[in-house]
Amino acid sequence: MTRDARLLVGFVIKHAAFGFGLSAVFVTALVWNDVAQLRTLFATSPVGWLAAFLLFFFTGLTFASVQLGMAIMQLGRKEDGPSR
Secondary structure, rough: HHHHHHHHHHHHHHHHHHHHHHHHHHHHHHHHHOOHHHHHHHOOOOOOHHHHHHHHHHHHHHHHHHHHHHEEEEEEEOOOOOOO
């Protein structure tokens, strides 16, 4: 694997992990505050663990995609001068 490819893979992994981290915080806040009675659903349903995992996973995919898209769009910006 070339150096450029390694840099790109690292870029994607770093930003996707950040998006999944934000998702973990978001889902934890939803469950902690029992929004839409999610905590109750997860605790009383026999497959509550699956519902919790799917909520985290798909929210993580969304947050990671948004984070990666934002990072890619900012790649071409110059940081040494004021924006016009």
